Amino acid sequence: MTTDKTEQKAQRHKSRQQKVKAGVDAKIAAAQQEKGILLVLTGNGKGKSTAGFGSVVRAVGHGKKAAVVQFIKGTWGCGERNVLEQLGVDFHVMGTGFTWETQDREKDTQAAETAWLAAEKLLQDESVDLVLLDELTYMVSYHYLDVERVVQALANRPAMQHVIITGRACHRRIVELADTVSDVTPIKHAFEQGVKAQQGFDY
Secondary structure, rough: HHHHHHHHHHHHHHHHHHHHHHHHHHHHHOOOOOOOOOEEEEEEOHHHHHHHHHHHHHHHOOOOOEEEEEEOOOOOOOOHHHHHHHHEEEEEEOOOOOHHHOOOOHHHHHHHHHHHHHHHOOOOOOOOOOOEOHHHHHHHHHOOOOOHHHHHHHHOOOOOOOEEEEOOOOOOOHHOOOEEEOOOOOOHHHHHHHOOOOOOOOO
């Protein structure tokens, strides 16, 4: 490639990137509002809880106060909990495990109620900057918790409090209320290929 063609290619690239930068700068300039964000991580793909916990680590790393309420997964060891509790993150764990293991609707409903009461207190606490409601979506879709009650607590939380909700099949009322929604789509999953969940990677 000649020097002239190389320079022309470089100039075209620079011109394209300048247009991209102008568009990004305009969006940044327009986004001046500060508020607590409601983030929903839903869909059938892997990584929703992992992403939620990553945000908790980020908040703690900036000196923010964070808390976690875990639904569904309470009987498993939790590597994130092992670390985050040492950093002052408050955990409330439903503790009954997967509903297909307990096979006890009354017990699951009572456990969900107890965990949700803890969540409601956190959602009223202005000192808590970030609340992770891990696997909350199942409590609503299984009708262990009333969606109106959940939506009301989320809508009336402190103005600057961030909330992250994870789990499949998030109820449309919560999706409508949310500021940001990511639908995690599965392409491949090791479990479907006979690979078991492994400590330090899956939990």
